[in-house]
Amino acid sequence: MSDYVEGRTRWWGWGNLDQRFDVENRENIMPFMRESLGMPLNRDRFTDPSLEEIELPEPRLHEEVLEALRRLCGPGNVATDKFQRVSHSMGKSYRDLLRFRQRRIERPVDAVVWPREEREIVEILRLAEQENLAVIPFGGGSSVTGGVEPMGDKAGYISLDMARMNRVLRVDATSQTALIQAGALGPELEEQLNAQGFTLGHFPESFDHSTLGGWLATRASGRQSTGYGDIEDMVLALRMVTPRGVVDTRKVPSSAAGPSILQLCVGSEGYMGVITEALMRIRPVPEVLDYRGLIFRNFAAGVSAIREMMQQNLIPTCVRLSDRTETALAQAFRSTTGPVWKKKGEEAVLRLLARRGYSFDDGAFMVLGLEGTEDEVDYLRANILRLCRRLGGFHLGTSPGRQWYKSRHETAYFREQLINWGVLVDTLETATTWDNLLHLYGEVRRAIREALEEGGNRSLVACHVSHAYREGASLYYTFFAPMAGEGEEEAQWERVKRAASEAIMEHGGTISHHHGVGYEHAPWMREEVGEVSIRALQAVKKAMDPADIMNPGKLLPP
């Protein structure tokens, strides 16, 4: 049900306590990082915090309010204990992970409530409005934009954890749609759909720790979005409880009945209401999962290959192209255990590649994933590999593809370790059209690097293209640098974030392709959508939530 169980959850960081980054079987990664960053990486700058070390003020909710919530949702579904309050007060951004390690929970929620049905949510919002309390919808808590953190100056803050509303209510095999409650975590909804032969096809990095409602509220994209679509393409209809009533859009595949209310709720980040359920497009579980690796001589050649596949209607399920730095990083990241013959084989491949002018130090590595019926996958594989070959791509077979697929959720755990060692590590993403892609890539990369290297630091700025469309794609950056001195860490990160965001806006990107807005990106929203649109969104907010109880301080610029 809920992700948040004391003693099991790494509440100050990513995932569960029984999972951590396996550095022992990767003998190349530490030398690579040490050399790239020019720092030792063997001393703990931070230690994992314990609950005892965290100081929290008393919850500010009156006992009558708590009692009313208990009557409404059942006594076991209202919590004010430290573990629940702390774990619901921040998300998983670099800034969050830093503050957790600094034992700084500056804006804790006062209570966590787990509604069991929509009716209860209606009543909670009514109570909250009466008592001037804020309500922050909470899915899996994986936000990296500050989406679940209290803001503003309400009389109290309730984290509305949707974990109890996690069922697939109806599968319509004829229309290939499913009505799903918003609180279902990725694995929960996939399990229920799989049992009937279907999949949603939405697999973000946060899959294990995020929910349908969270995906919809933040316009998320899964790693297979090139084939299955972004979450906003997968949703046919939804229900959203606002303080002024329930939005319930028509369950039809398409409509010309005015502006899209559906697409006004998608991306609303809990700022106007709580998404409670949605009618989602689903697909048969694919017969075949075919993941492969290719290497291109350079990034530009690989970008052309992705563009051509998309424009020739040869749509892969997943395609990712790493730039030179990320290619080298991924190579260093690979597991080095295994039998000697395997290593020898790999070395032979590298020599062969080198003779043909390819290198993992200087090339662009591509993951190509195809999912579907055998016929579909055969057709796509043949045509896409031919196209890639024509553009200089070298096919490395299924092994690197499988390896990526297997370890695709592990980097998040590496971050936990790096932060403790005193490394600034973060990601950010944007999107643009093909004609602007390489330009934007270079400008944002330069901005991040210059900001990271201020004061003589070394840095590592890696990037990949993913989430491809016919007209363009997203750019996803991962970057590392030695952390600034004590007390300076947040300011250092803010400088980098500002530099990257300014470059994105100046050079034709969007402030976020799939991370959402929260409060981290809110300052850029005026430039992103313009003044009239900001006023329109404020007006919608006022119409749906005049008392500003829903997730205040998010989405719109201060």
Next chain:
Amino acid sequence: MSDYVEGRTRWWGWGNLDQRFDVENRENIMPFMRESLGMPLNRDRFTDPSLEEIELPEPRLHEEVLEALRRLCGPGNVATDKFQRVSHSMGKSYRDLLRFRQRRIERPVDAVVWPREEREIVEILRLAEQENLAVIPFGGGSSVTGGVEPMGDKAGYISLDMARMNRVLRVDATSQTALIQAGALGPELEEQLNAQGFTLGHFPESFDHSTLGGWLATRASGRQSTGYGDIEDMVLALRMVTPRGVVDTRKVPSSAAGPSILQLCVGSEGYMGVITEALMRIRPVPEVLDYRGLIFRNFAAGVSAIREMMQQNLIPTCVRLSDRTETALAQAFRSTTGPVWKKKGEEAVLRLLARRGYSFDDGAFMVLGLEGTEDEVDYLRANILRLCRRLGGFHLGTSPGRQWYKSRHETAYFREQLINWGVLVDTLETATTWDNLLHLYGEVRRAIREALEEGGNRSLVACHVSHAYREGASLYYTFFAPMAGEGEEEAQWERVKRAASEAIMEHGGTISHHHGVGYEHAPWMREEVGEVSIRALQAVKKAMDPADIMNPGKLLPP
């Protein structure tokens, strides 16, 4: 440039004066209609009106206002003459065509203005707000929902004809996008795109007489939307001038920066602002256009075939399936001229079909259109025909497909003739998911028929499935009945419209799949989107157009 030229344009109806329905070469259609409707069809109930017969009040705009408009847009771009005022005061709905023939222009616009650039529109809106004038954006004037007709009680009404802003500003062949001005008519923008090897792929029935801005403002769908997408899927970004500033969405393929402002403007029907240009997805002009006919033993079998194609990722560019009545109507509608051998051949085919259990009196005719590269079309044709055969579809070859393609814009002209003969003739459309399609089909059909046959009339209610999606499709009804007595015509039509709309809403459809809202569908919007959404849209309106000068009285329920 503009469609509206005196002496060339059938201002009281559809299209140009040099085009009319060719009844002479279709010897079966008149007997079929006479028998179906039980009426003679040889006496003119109405005659085409002449401008002299139309009485208009003086324009209510002060000379200073007109002078200001002339200074702004040039003296040749402001008109108050009868032809321009009359032809800009109504659209092309049955109600409109009826009133034109009754010489009733009850709510004329006072002036028509043709801005040449966005800056002029900004100034026109400023002036209008100052003077309490309404501004009605006008594209091609083909609205069938009352979208361009003056409503409310402003001090005067300006029709803002976008015809001068009809250029493709930029084609980006790399990203396959084009920046296009909103006033471009279908043929104008296709011509400019074709010159560079591209097409937009949006071909609604109104193609010759409607504009990009109109398509976007009403969420239109072209007849090839199954392959190319609805207009809302084709747009990446747009600019919309509102009285409070210009909305200008980011030119990116996808974004997670909050609710979709883009999809809030799409479908806004001139009620919040004037769409001036849009960045549209474009595609290479297809190498092959392959249109074919098939016949199924019944409607349900054909519906299954469409559903299966979509769900097996065998997406045709265009697919339409006629019910029994429409199949018979289409057969009667076919040209009967041509050499004797052709007729003999057709008769032989019919005999063969009859022996296998197929009939045009009792079957379901399908048009299947495939466009793309030769390879794509070959792949789709082979797989789709195999799928159809398995479901009992009989392949009739390319001739019926070509015939449909050739005559697909002619029925609109037939309507002109029928109304003059005293026939109520109208169309309406909705959409739903596959699981509900046959149910909704039957309920709406029954509602229309019962309303038409009130008082003992005969009627003809035909329907086709088109605009298919993986999850469902649209239903498009065309219906005919003897017109009610003099003075009763509008009330008769309103009864039918109300009955159909109630059935649509009760049985899970949407009030419009691609005709839009205007004022005809506005009364159903509360049920369509719910009270909170109505308030949200009113709030957006107020934020963008506080003085309610933009197309007042449309989109939202009174």
